[in-house]
Amino acid sequence: xxxxxxxxxxxxxxxxxxxxxxxxxxxxxxxxxxxxxxxxxxxxxxxxxxxxxxxxxxxxxxxxxxxxxxxxxxxxxxxxxxxxxxxxxxxxxxxxxxxxxxxxxxxxxxxxxxxxxxxxxxxxxxxxxxxxxxxxxxxxxxxxxxxxxxxxxxxxxxxxxxxxxxxxxxxxxxxxxxxxxxxxxxxxxxxxxxxxxxxxxxxxxxxxxxxxxxxxxxxxxxxxxxxxxxxxxxxxxxxxxxxxxxxxxxxxxxxxxxxxxxxxxxxxxxxxxxxxxxxxxxxxxxxxxxxxxxxxxxxxxxxxxxxxxxxxxxxxxxxxxxxxxxxxxxxxxxxxxxxxxxxxxxxxxxxxxxxxxxxxxxxxxxxxxxxxxxxxxxxxxxxxxxxxxxxxxxxxxxxxxxxxxxxxxxxx
Amino acid sequence: xxxxxxxxxxxxxxxxxxxxxxxxxxxxxxxxxxxxxxxxxxxxxxxxxxxxxxxxxxxxxxxxxxxxxxxxxxxxxxxxxxxxxxxxxxxxxxxxxxxxxxxxxxxxxxxxxxxxxxxxxxxxxxxxxxxxxxxxxxxxxx
Numbered sequence: 169x170x171x172x173x174x175x176x177x178x179x180x181x182x183x184x185x186x187x188x189x190x191x192x193x194x195x196x197x198x199x200x201x202x203x204x205x206x207x208x209x210x211x212x213x214x215x216x217x218x219x220x221x222x223x224x225x226x227x228x229x230x231x232x233x234x235x236x237x238x239x240x241x242x243x244x245x246x247x248x249x250x251x252x253x254x255x256x257x258x259x260x261x262x263x264x265x266x267x268x269x270x271x272x273x274x275x276x277x278x279x280x281x282x283x284x285x286x287x288x289x290x291x292x293x294x295x296x297x298x299x300x301x302x303x304x305x306x307x308x309x310x311x312x313x314x315x316x317x318x319x320x321x322x323x324x325x326x327x328x329x330x331x332x333x334x335x336x337x338x339x340x341x342x343x344x345x346x347x348x349x350x351x352x353x354x355x356x357x358x359x360x361x362x363x364x365x366x367x368x369x370x371x372x373x374x375x376x377x378x379x380x381x382x383x384x385x386x387x388x389x390x391x392x393x394x395x396x397x398x399x400x401x402x403x404x405x406x407x408x409x410x411x412x413x414x415x416x417x418x419x420x421x422x423x424x425x426x427x428x429x430x431x432x433x434x435x436x437x438x439x440x441x442x443x444x445x446x447x448x449x450x451x452x453x454x455x456x457x458x459x460x461x462x463x464x465x466x467x468x469x470x471x472x473x474x475x476x477x478x479x480x481x482x483x484x485x486x487x488x489x490x491x492x493x494x495x496x497x498x499x500x501x502x503x504x505x506x507x508x509x510x511x512x513x514x515x516x517x518x519x520x521x522x523x524x525x526x527x528x529x530x531x532x533x534x535x536x537x538x539x540x541x542x543x544x545x546x547x548x549x550x551x552x553x554x555x556x557x558x559x560x561x562x563x564x565x566x567x568x569x570x571x572x573x574x575x576x577x578x579x580x
Numbered sequence: 581x582x583x584x585x586x587x588x589x590x591x592x593x594x595x596x597x598x599x600x601x602x603x604x605x606x607x608x609x610x611x612x613x614x615x616x617x618x619x620x621x622x623x624x625x626x627x628x629x630x631x632x633x634x635x636x637x638x639x640x641x642x643x644x645x646x647x648x649x650x651x652x653x654x655x656x657x658x659x660x661x662x663x664x665x666x667x668x669x670x671x672x673x674x675x676x677x678x679x680x681x682x683x684x685x686x687x688x689x690x691x692x693x694x695x696x697x698x699x700x701x702x703x704x705x706x707x708x709x710x711x712x713x714x715x716x717x718x719x720x721x722x
């Protein structure tokens with residue numbers, strides 16, 4: 169039996185993820201580090217193979233069959249992403265990942281900031297949505313302010329209303345926390361930002377893989393996310409931006425493919441989205457991401473979301489039965505995704521991760537690239553189990569047994 | 581049955597007693613670390629971070645007139661591996677001179693621990709030694 173409340177055909181799905189079909193240290197592999205990176209189905213791996221074996225050629229350059237095919241597939245991938253998040257083709261820029269997408273914004277939007285202007289982030293951001301802004305703030309003498317979190321690990325919206333003012337030029341917020349799993353009310357925060365004429369950026373690294381997202385509905389100006397966390401290849405990510413805003417922005421990287429005309433003195437820029445994609449892009453990564461999106465759509469993002477709610481509820485319920493285990497973030501499955509950070513009193517997260525590994529269970533142990541948040545929580549590290557749609561209820565059971573084993577090893 | 585067994589497994593199969601990391605003496609040092617504390621009059625002190633997890637160890641060395649370790653203490657928090665390693669390391673360096681301290685190698689710490697340490701956890705095991713060596717950097721032999 170694979171599942172108690174079977175809403176997805178897990179048996180069929182798990183056959184596509186060949187990597188899951190192995191033993192680690194003599195135990196069935198239980199992969200629970202999906203918030204870090206997800207596994208890839210054979211369909212994506214085959215698409216990568218096919219590209220290199222059948223039509224590897226540069227895009228937008230060659231006047232020959234192979235290049236036409238690669239250009240078509242690469243552009244098609246942009247279209248797939250656009251439809252997936254409710255955007256249009258010109259609004260989809262391929263980057264290396266969420267980090268590069270946010271850097272693009274920080275550099276391009278940042279140069280318009282004036283001394284005294286304010287950038288508003290939240291206390292639950294990943295380093296990738298803090299560090300680029302810190303650098304830009306230093307250069308432009310701008311200020312960074314943080315929306316605080318409540319003891320439940322949710323954003324304090326009342327505080328947000330006070331922190332976002334007419335001085336605020338940019339508001340950049342994680343849709344879902346990579347530590348707490350909290351789903352943030354981005355629509356409401358966006359409204360506050362827009363009331364003050366600030367630009368509103370959403371870091372979708374942890375939300376786009378797990379939820380049905382529509383940029384029109386959120387009404388964000390920009391959305392950044394990564395392909396590798398949503399069963400696509402590494403090294404490919406997305407920046408969505410509203411067309412009128414992207415048109416006004418200056419490029420981030422300069423070079424080939426992003427130009428319309430170049431003389432020895434001057435250059436003009438290519439049309440969207442290519443203005444922001446300088447150099448030979450990650451062609452195969454883009455194509456692989458397109459296939460990943462096909463796969464996710466075939467299952468259905470709503471179905472994925474629903475299934476993950478069930479697994480979240482089950483995991484929270486079972487984890488809470490373990491004595492001396494602290495869970496960080498909301499306890500209500502409706503308010504969070506299936507990324508659960510926790511600590512067991514008396515066992516350091518690293519040691520817990522090592523013991524779980526010996527049982528074939530892969531979890532993250534550390535600060536999750538969110539050191540300011542960890543400081544706020546008063547911890548240096550936590551263990552984090554993050555589930556994806558191919559994980560089973562048995563994976564939750566394995567985790568629980570693994571934690572019990574760790575307590576036994578540590579004589580707790 | 582959910583899965584078939586893949587012949588190309590990543591792990592090496594069930595771990596033997598010898599391969600278990602969390603042996604009795606490691607846990608003893610973790611729960612009751614030796615030389616834990618600080619020295620206000622330390623000759624050298626240094627705080628080292630493990631960027632992997634944010635763990636930190638601060639080491640305090642007090643030398644006598646012949647530059648031998650009169651006392652050593654450490655502070656900080658971390659996993660069982662890093663805490664046991666620094667606990668054992670501080671035990672082993674008392675009455676040694678600076679030249680001897682500088683000669684301590686990574687392998688010496690791993691031998692002291694006596695457990696298999698993988699590539700990911702080696703930073704934890706060597707955090708204390710790194711702090712010790714960094715603390716000595718200001719010391720020159722004239």
